[in-house]
Amino acid sequence: MNGTALTGGDPTLLRRLNTEAVLRVLRTSEPMTLTRIGKVAGLSRQTVDVVIEELTEAGWIEEVAPEKAVGRPARRYRFRSEGRHVLGIDVGVTKTSCVLADLDGTVLASAHADAAAGGTAGERLEAVRLAGASLLADRPEVELGGLALGVPAIVDAHGLVRLSTPLPEWNGLDLAAEASTWFGCPAHVENDANLAALAEHWHGAARDATDFIQLIAGRRSGAGMMLGGRLHRGRGGAAGEIGALEVLGWEGQAIDDVRYASDPAGLFADAGAGDAEAVARVDRYAQVVAQGLAAMILTVNPDLVVIGGGLSRAGDTIADPIRKHLDRICLDPPEVVVSLLGTEAVSLGAVRLALEHLNASLFGSHSTASAGLLPHPVSPGGAGIGALRPWPGEAVAGR
Template sequence: MPDQLWVRTHGEVKIPKRQAAATPQLLRRVNAQAVLAAIRGTEVATGTELMAATGLTRASVIAVCEDLIRRGWIRELDAPRRDAADAGGQAAGSPQKGRPARRFELRARAGVVLGIDIGAATTTAAVADLRGTVLGRASGHFRAADIPAGERIGVVDRACRDALAAAGEAPGNVLAVSAGIAAPVDRDGKVLAAQHFWSLFDVGLRSALQDLHGWPVLLENDANLAALGERWRGSGAGVDDLVVLLAGERLGAGVLESGRLLHGRGGGAGEMGFLDMVEGVGSSDGIASLARQWQAASGGPASGGEASALRVFEEAAAGEPAALAILDRLAERMARVIAAIASLLNPEQVVIGGAVADSAGALLPGIAAALPRFTATPPRVTVSPLGDGIVTVGAIRHALDFVEANALELELPR
């Protein structure tokens, strides 16, 4: 499946360019995607429920379901028995009026997907079934940020194989892989290597994993995947105009506008370098980095030891004055960052995510109080409940979108 054959149509979903016209084949693909998405969202679905969820006619729903059954994606359940009470008082043994509703369910273990989070120091791979339930997870560590491409690919591949082993799944059962990296990625999955740090992630991962295992591999910016994950299973569930800020060491944003990811010409939408020019901000340093820097500058933790973001939040919770002052500074700085985003994009909600999310809730009152000073359109601000798994959650969602969009072309493992 060469990458150049695919074009975006609905945010993350892709269809082949050769089918871009409204052909019967394309309509079959779109209908199959809609039905699969509806069935994935419920344990068991009747034809009537699928009609309501997809807007398709009964004949179309049944035709799609029968096609998906033949291909192994779903199964039809036996009609439930009805006793007299179920039949509205009808006597047992008397003829049943009407046919029982046909019921369908997803074969959730018909295949699996891989979601990968690739950072500068570590990588984490998660295996999920077709409902998005995580079955296994594994991590690997890079000995340095600038290791050779082959070594970086090897660490990622081992994490994937370890996660599959933990899930009890073979590599041949993987239907799609989505990998998030800490660099801009354009709509065609190409890394924008305009900065040295970004170039460290341009290692040919897609072609390498395809050559090793035959997997279809999607590459995406980590903050963009975080936005997909947050909208799917986080505090931004169902929000169409959403910004997710990965706010650990460096700030990066994933932006959804009307439910679609924004990439920009080269994938640079959501990069936060402009903060260098924002008054009262001055850099794209994240919450963890700033807390550590400011605690060190103030003489270190009150109880001694090395400065760290965790120590700042712990001491602030205990009422330590210097730590409380750092939280006040962090809240105002994040309010300025969020106000700049609000002025540019006017999102409904901004979510603070990543490894600092568990602690960042302490900043929310200060951010909410300061926002009206900096913007006339303050968004709702929350912290993500997904913790440091936010990127892998989004990567799983991204891979499942691909699988559902291409179900009629993908061959399920035996």
């Protein structure tokens, strides 16, 4: 026995724990027989029979075709990663990006929608909802188990927008509560740089890093960090908001000179080709960015810095001068790499966050990543255990 099964006490709790045990066994395994499931889960054959019937009826598992064998083959079952889906949304100032994925994190569809500048908080909310609804409209078979949104804001542990300079109309908005009414599933909210870090750690440039800093470089600059393999959000979700320190100049002329260039791609292309004026402009930008990064690097001494956001498309043309300045001002400069996910990092990080919350509700675990319950994708409370809906109060550890 593995210690999971109970023999007495609250029957509802016992049923929940037994169901979790079976789901854990099947979640990351090849199809298994009832006997094998019971052995690995530490449950009796009778208990496994009952749980398997409930999970099959609820659509979480299914029987698979028998292997060739002499005589009557044993029944085998698999976890249905297509049994539920999650939606990740990157809420930008001028664009909303949505990604739909199954429970293995395999991306099934994605879409982008322009966001009109200005407007009320309600109008922007409705625009974001419509972007998600449009992606789901032609997929009636999809049943969402979770939704997560990334926003350019300081977000508290409950999904309330504490402060957003780019989206001031959302300051004080309980975005998680609002979005939870959209598609019949729980919604979770996180800072966009934090979600980019989550995605890069999941299957991007930081897969092998334990401590790293994630930079978003584009029309706005932001940073998040992962320490010990976990997001570091700080007391109120404001960790990494180094741009708020005016003396660093992240909102100054050197940054704006590149950020709002009429043709940023052309500017970096010219710099890569050696044009002296373009090289100087990019170098001034890199120096200011490096000063902000250095303040974080000298504090946490990370393994890695990942450059993400729209400007990451410039590759080493932006990374090389940042490396040069960090080498000059840091005592132990980390490796600097360009994002493998680019502008999709935030929406993929939102997918990962939604999966973590959904797995927490399914498996009763707040450490799903370390437990290996979220495989790397191909492309990161209340209704009762039978329905396998999230239970009230469930939240991912560290949030």
